[in-house]
Amino acid sequence: MEKSFNLLHIIQHRRDGYGFALRPQHIQRYREYANIFKEEEEERSYKWSYFIEQQQKSNHSSSSEEERRAKLQAEADELREETVSERGRQEDDSSDKNSDSDGSTKSYPGKVVQLSEQPEKKSNLRRRCNFSKEPEKEVKLSEEPQKEVQASQIPGRETLLSKESDKEGQLLEETKARKVKSWSWTRPSLHVIENMMSSRVRNIKDLKDRHNTINGDHLPSIKKTVSSGGSSAAEINKELWIKETSDDNVDESTEESSADSKLAPESFFPWKELEFLVHEGVPKDLRGEVWQAFVGVKSRRVERYYEGLLAEETNTEQSKEHNNSKAAPRKWKKQIEKDIPRTFPGHPALDERGRDSLRRVLVAYARHNPSVGYCQAMNFFAGLLLLLMPEENAFWTLVGILDDYFDGYYTEEMIESQVDQLVFEELIREKFPKLVNHLDYLGVQVAWISGPWFLSIFINMLPWESVLRVWDVLLFEGNRVMLFRTALALMELYGPALVTTKDAGDAITLLQSLAGSTFDSSQLVLTACMGYLAVTEARLLELREKHRPAVLVVVEERSKGGRIWKDSKGLASKLYSFKHDPGSLVEEKKIPLPDPQEHVVWLKVELCRLMEEKRSATLRAEELETALMEMVQQDNRRQLSAKVEQLEQEVADLRQVLADKKEQEAAMLKVLMRVEQEQKITEEARIGAEQDAAAQRYAVNVLQEKYEKAMASLAKALSSPRSVSSSVESPRRRIGLFGLGWRDRNKDKDKPSNDDSGTS
Amino acid sequence: MGCSSSLPDRSTGRLGGLNVSESGGVADAKNLRVKLVLLGDSGVGKSCIVLRFVRGQFDPTSKVTIGASFLSQTIALQDSTTVKFEIWDTAGQERYAALAPLYYRGAAIAVIVYDITSPETFTKAQYWVKELQKHGSPDIVMALVANKADLHEKREVPTQDGIDYAEKNGMFFIETSAKTADNINQLFEEIGKRLPRPSST
Numbered sequence: 017m018e019k020s021f022n023l024l025h026i027i028q029h030r031r032d033g034y035g036f037a038l039r040p041q042h043i044q045r046y047r048e049y050a051n052i053f054k055e056e057e058e059e060r061s062y063k064w065s066y067f068i069e070q071q072q073k074s075n076h077s078s079s080s081e082e083e084r085r086a087k088l089q090a091e092a093d094e095l096r097e098e099t100v101s102e103r104g105r106q107e108d109d110s111s112d113k114n115s116d117s118d119g120s121t122k123s124y125p126g127k128v129v130q131l132s133e134q135p136e137k138k139s140n141l142r143r144r145c146n147f148s149k150e151p152e153k154e155v156k157l158s159e160e161p162q163k164e165v166q167a168s169q170i171p172g173r174e175t176l177l178s179k180e181s182d183k184e185g186q187l188l189e190e191t192k193a194r195k196v197k198s199w200s201w202t203r204p205s206l207h208v209i210e211n212m213m214s215s216r217v218r219n220i221k222d223l224k225d226r227h228n229t230i231n232g233d234h235l236p237s238i239k240k241t242v243s244s245g246g247s248s249a250a251e252i253n254k255e256l257w258i259k260e261t262s263d264d265n266v267d268e269s270t271e272e273s274s275a276d277s278k279l280a281p282e283s284f285f286p287w288k289e290l291e292f293l294v295h296e297g298v299p300k301d302l303r304g305e306v307w308q309a310f311v312g313v314k315s316r317r318v319e320r321y322y323e324g325l326l327a328e329e330t331n332t333e334q335s336k337e338h339n340n341s342k343a344a345p346r347k348w349k350k351q352i353e354k355d356i357p358r359t360f361p362g363h364p365a366l367d368e369r370g371r372d373s374l375r376r377v378l379v380a381y382a383r384h385n386p387s388v389g390y391c392q393a394m395n396f397f398a399g400l401l402l403l404l405m406p407e408e409n410a411f412w413t414l415v416g417i418l419d420d421y422f423d424g425y426y427t428e429e430m431i432e433s434q435v436d437q438l439v440f441e442e443l444i445r446e447k448f449p450k451l452v453n454h455l456d457y458l459g460v461q462v463a464w465i466s467g468p469w470f471l472s473i474f475i476n477m478l479p480w481e482s483v484l485r486v487w488d489v490l491l492f493e494g495n496r497v498m499l500f501r502t503a504l505a506l507m508e509l510y511g512p513a514l515v516t517t518k519d520a521g522d523a524i525t526l527l528q529s530l531a532g533s534t535f536d537s538s539q540l541v542l543t544a545c546m547g548y549l550a551v552t553e554a555r556l557l558e559l560r561e562k563h564r565p566a567v568l569v570v571v572e573e574r575s576k577g578g579r580i581w582k583d584s585k586g587l588a589s590k591l592y593s594f595k596h597d598p599g600s601l602v603e604e605k606k607i608p609l610p611d612p613q614e615h616v617v618w619l620k621v622e623l624c625r626l627m628e629e630k631r632s633a634t635l636r637a638e639e640l641e642t643a644l645m646e647m648v649q650q651d652n653r654r655q656l657s658a659k660v661e662q663l664e665q666e667v668a669d670l671r672q673v674l675a676d677k678k679e680q681e682a683a684m685l686k687v688l689m690r691v692e693q694e695q696k697i698t699e700e701a702r703i704g705a706e707q708d709a710a711a712q713r714y715a716v717n718v719l720q721e722k723y724e725k726a727m728a729s730l731a732k733a734l735s736s737p738r739s740v741s742s743s744v745e746s747p748r749r750r751i752g753l754f755g756l757g758w759r760d761r762n763k764d765k766d767k768p769s770n771d772d773s774g775t776s
Numbered sequence: 777m778g779c780s781s782s783l784p785d786r787s788t789g790r791l792g793g794l795n796v797s798e799s800g801g802v803a804d805a806k807n808l809r810v811k812l813v814l815l816g817d818s819g820v821g822k823s824c825i826v827l828r829f830v831r832g833q834f835d836p837t838s839k840v841t842i843g844a845s846f847l848s849q850t851i852a853l854q855d856s857t858t859v860k861f862e863i864w865d866t867a868g869q870e871r872y873a874a875l876a877p878l879y880y881r882g883a884a885i886a887v888i889v890y891d892i893t894s895p896e897t898f899t900k901a902q903y904w905v906k907e908l909q910k911h912g913s914p915d916i917v918m919a920l921v922a923n924k925a926d927l928h929e930k931r932e933v934p935t936q937d938g939i940d941y942a943e944k945n946g947m948f949f950i951e952t953s954a955k956t957a958d959n960i961n962q963l964f965e966e967i968g969k970r971l972p973r974p975s976s977t
Contacts, residue, residue, distance in 0.1 A: 351818060354818055355818075358839055360839075361838070392841075392869045393842045396840070427871075430871055433875075459882070461878065464844065465846075467843045467844070468842055468843030472843065476839060519809060520811070520862060521809070524848075524862075525847075525848055571874070
């Protein structure tokens with residue numbers, strides 16, 4: 017077991033559990049989620065088998081449960097034996113469809129690829145008895161682990177795992193031995209679901225028929241009255257919706273309260289429970305058949321129809337004279353041929369034979385519904401379906417999806433797809449005004465991104481786990497509501513990141529890459545289903561009706577060619593100046609055209625379009641005005657005034673601080689000056705003292721000299737007494753003068769030097 | 777406005793358009809930002825050209841493009857300006873033309889691609905040129921690209937036909953091969969040189 021898990025990892029290195037290529041940047045994240053997916057898968061396998069068992073119990077209370085369990089166990093054992101025995105003799109021959117061949121599951125590691133082979137004759141022997149072994153065995157073998165779960169609840173899960181591992185080991189031989197079975201019935205255990213859904217299909221058929229004959233509305237409307245004037249498809253959808261809701265009241269549930277049976281027209285059925293299960297995902301092993309049940313393949317299928325379409329195709333190919341009448345199919349065939357190798361390139365299941373199946377399904381659909389023919393995107397749908405179910409089943413499922421769910425979507429004009437984009441834009445403006453404001457500012461149109469999302473039903477846009485989960489819900493609900501909810505959920509999840517982008521390119525790149533890494537499929541589906549309950553089919557129908565005329569007018573213009581186009585372009589630009597100068601537009605309209613009748617038609621179209629545009633423009637203007645007001649009020653005014661206040665406060669504070677500082681500075685300055693002055697005085701005193709000292713030293717010298725002179729003269733005087741008395745008197749007088757000068761110096765600076773010079 | 781597109785999406789589109797040409801189209805004189813749209817018949821190699829230019833890869837079995845896909849790439853020109861190309865790669869099948877105006881509206885450049893081995897795609901390219909002349913923005917720069925030049929032994933559209941048609945319609949012409957990467961970068965460099973520069977230089 018561990019070994020096979022390792023193998024699984026090696027194989028998964030570049031492809032996910034469904035065999036689809038992983039982008040290199042996603043491998044790491046895929047690994048992180050792979051275990052979560054595995055756990056979720058186990059949980060839902062268990063829940064589904066329990067649910068189905070409960071349904072069977074309530075439907076067939078006659079047979080005792082033990083009996084049934086025993087039978088199932090026996091069958092499971094038998095099937096296992098069969099598998100083992102037949103594994104040995106795998107033939108690689110598919111041309112001989114009636115030959116008995118291996119019934120083993122052609123399962124890729126992802127456990128999704130289940131192109132199993134069943135003997136044709138067995139399907140002819142089909143009986144509807146649920147508990148006879150025959151039909152149970154004819155169910156694709158992928159059911160086997162599932163049945164084990166049913167038969168022995170908890171041990172079954174372990175068996176499921178080991179079975180998967182076995183299959184993984186078998187991969188290489190099996191790819192070689194794969195054969196394509198054209199048709200297989202869904203397992204009887206799913207018949208309850210199948211029957212419920214088939215009644216939905218019958219309702220649509222009834223309505224379409226009735227709509228073709230009587231063109232009035234005759235259904236009791238509950239919520240919205242049917243407004244006339246829409247295209248037939250929309251009308252039918254609306255009526256269908258009304259019928260479904262009215263079924264709530266009209267149909268009486270057999271035993272228990274009818275509160276749960278929202279859509280149940282025939283008998284009690286726990287819709288809420290099933291819905292809950294679907295939101296959590298359909299188990300891989302059941303997915304193919306559950307999808308068929310949801311789409312109502314059983315009641316759609318017409319015996320031999322598919323073969324008929326293909327036979328017709330080969331006939332026309334042989335007789336090439338009918339070139340003219342078959343020109344359109346020829347064109348489609350060419351496109352199909354171009355696209356087949358470009359559909360899930362490199363997927364292990366789409367080998368030569370897989371591609372042949374894909375080609376047949378697409379060509380058959382183009383013949384079945386020539387008003388649609390072939391449109392790119394269908395190749396992916398058919399390719400996906402072929403990975404989950406046999407060829408003819410895939411064809412009928414595709415028919416159901418394209419003819420009912422996506423009626424008008426992939427036609428030549430793609431009208432409904434354009435309408436849906438307008439509807440989505442309105443919804444997103446309503447739900448995420450700020451995000452849309454930002455995108456408007458960047459010049460990004462939501463439809464650039466959501467358009468491809470819707471057209472591809474998220475294939476190649478999200479990781480596969482998420483795509484399949486979205487498809488689960490979409491096919492269950494039977495309409496396109498899930499497209500809108502998923503897209504809104506993506507915007508909710510990634511809007512906060514988007515508003516940080518600074519240019520259009522970054523915003524688009526970011527959204528694309530974020531969407532591409534939405535590995536948390538449960539979060540996505542739950543956000544979509546729980547968060548946008550207000551986005552209902554009724555609401556969408558209403559919005560589609562509102563936006564459809566605008567699309568129709570443009571399509572009409574386009575088909576008519578350039579002339580009106582150009583004229584209306586002029587008019588349209590004038591429409592924009594309408595608000596500024598209403599007079600000019602009115603004048604323009606008065607100018608007569610050559611052919612009055614044509615002119616009238618043209619004017620009507622114009623008027624219709626202009627009114628629509630005007631209404632939209634007014635709405636938009638209001639929206640913008642509101643948004644602007646909001647922005648100005650909230651962001652600017654409040655913020656600005658708060659800021660101003662804050663700044664003012666700050667300024668005041670700063671001023672106070674500044675004043676304080678100034679005061680301090682002044683005080684400091686004063687102190688400084690005083691200190692300086694003191695210093696100066698001290699310095700002066702020092703200099704004075706020094707000078708005094710020098711003067712005194714000088715005086716001492718002079719006195720010394722004089723003393724010596726005096727002594728000398730004294731000695732002389734000894735010889736002559738007269739001269740001695742005079743020389744002693746004179747030095748005494750000078751000393752008196754000097755002493756006065758020294759005292760004055762403390763008061764006046766200049767004087768001492770004068771005195772000095774005087775003394776010297 | 778509503779008439780220049782298949783989706784009559786009212787004033788919002790116009791708002792977007794204005795943004796692109798005024799603020800979104802050009803960042804500043806040295807750093808240009810332009811919206812580029814690739815048009816042409818299915819299977820001529822539009823996605824391959826983009827992938828070669830942006831990622832330097834070539835995948836002979838690339839996926840069918842549904843609706844449109846987006847990639848961006850910045851290049852530096854010799855005069856030291858940089859150009860950020862915001863590339864919309866559109867779906868080729870005829871009916872998707874109904875959605876094309878959504879993508880070419882507001883585009884500064886349209887690259888119209890045909891396959892030199894298929895005259896049919898050359899006719900389709902001419903259809904796109906006319907469509908853009910009618911409904912595209914009047915100052916749109918158009919390039920005519922003859923792709924799959926490596927398959928010269930299967931060539932059915934002479935180079936001269938492409939040159940003549942491009943000249944007549946004031947377009948820039950180049951033969952490329954996404955497979956061998958021949959002329960792919962040159963294509964975008966030439967486009968970069970031909971872009972109208974902001975006058976505020």
